[in-house]
Amino acid sequence: MNLAARYEIIDAHKFPRSGAFVFSPNHYSEIDPVVMGVVAWKLGRLPRFLAKASVFKIPVIGWVLTKSGQIPVQRGGSVRGSEPVKAAQRLVEKGQIVVVYPEGSLTRDPDLWPMRGKTGAVRIALEQGIPIVPAAHWGTQHLMERYSKKISLFPRKTIRVKIGDPLDLSQFRGRSLDTATLNEATAVVMVAITALLEDLRGEQAPTERWNPSEHNQKETGRFEA
Template identity: 30%
Template sequence: MKTLRSVFFYFTIVWSTILLGASAVILFYTTRKHAAPHACSRLWGKVHLWAAGVRVEVKGLENIDPTKPCIYAANHQSWFDIFAILAKLPVEFRWLAKEELFKIPILGIAMTANGYIPIDRSDRRKAFASLNRAALIVRNGASIVIFPEGTRSPDGVLQDFRMGGFVLALKSQQPIVPISISGSYRILPKHGGWKIHPGVIQLTIGAPIPTAGLTSKDREDLVQAVRQAIRAHLTEREGGLLPDHSSV
């Protein structure tokens, strides 16, 4: 059954990327706004969760103010984190994403149409230019989602955080909203092969952590505050604070 489910999922992801990616590009060049392409991206996320037999339970929606820009910082266990955030985060936002993704046919063009921001981690100068651009976008009223770990966890355990996203937060002076994603590693582990394991993902949105008035001297404290907020809704097995047998 998992084999059939997995084949169906990968068939779906190819065709949904072609159809919804092309739709996002057409809508952007028709409207010159990112709202319609973002709606395509939300549907893209929902379709993939459905195709994989994955359900997402969301807590903490009261911590979101869709009228105010912020930086959403989430842990990264699996590709399904992207689908879960797109499908369930009820605000229009941009991704700060690694540059290689923008080179994927159709997907890369659709990401550009959505206003996503590429970051080249191999070039420090380009990376800081991307962060400056992202900070300007946030100050102008758009929210951005980042994965502070930089890449998927190889074992589902919370990794060390990179500094880029926190430089962005300090430059924009907008709050960071922590997002804890629990259970997605079991769906599709980074080095666990190609088969999908249907299940439940717990997505918990924490209270905003202010950055107004903070400077680079406060960066380490900010990193620890965000890390602890994310850990609060992860299990011990995931590097968090909850007993492994508890529900998040």
């Protein structure tokens, strides 16, 4: 990865060097986890990721994921499952970090802006009483385009990363973690990530965030939960 890309990390001092927290970047390339894993490693922390449970069944790879502390999540499930909750508790006890992409999958936005987020990141942060640190990166699409399986190694790419301030979610602590609360807190996270990406790109994001559910409804004319 160091041969394939150089990393320009802005505001690296905002990245906590100790203690448990949720690290939440934007997501638009299949190689994002590797890129942000390298960034976390360069900043002195060993990252843990939420990963699809099916990947853990692959010989050798599954063993490596398990031994390195990665967290399995059932496809179509959520962090409310017993294993993710237990894993999050272990992370807090050991002062480790977990990387959670609030969008849940690659953004569907045509211009790669962050789309509407899901609630997994804030649920972990609020249930475990740990902060969320937002981040944005830009340039990864030149290493691997969205939905592509091909990595472009040459020429060497430049990936710019900006770390945000740990988010203050105190207004949500003590409240019932119902859908409304989690969605409200997730919106705060997505606004922070988008602002960081605007700085990196030198552009302004669309005023209306891409909502996959609404887009599918418009295309198919049917309700999609």
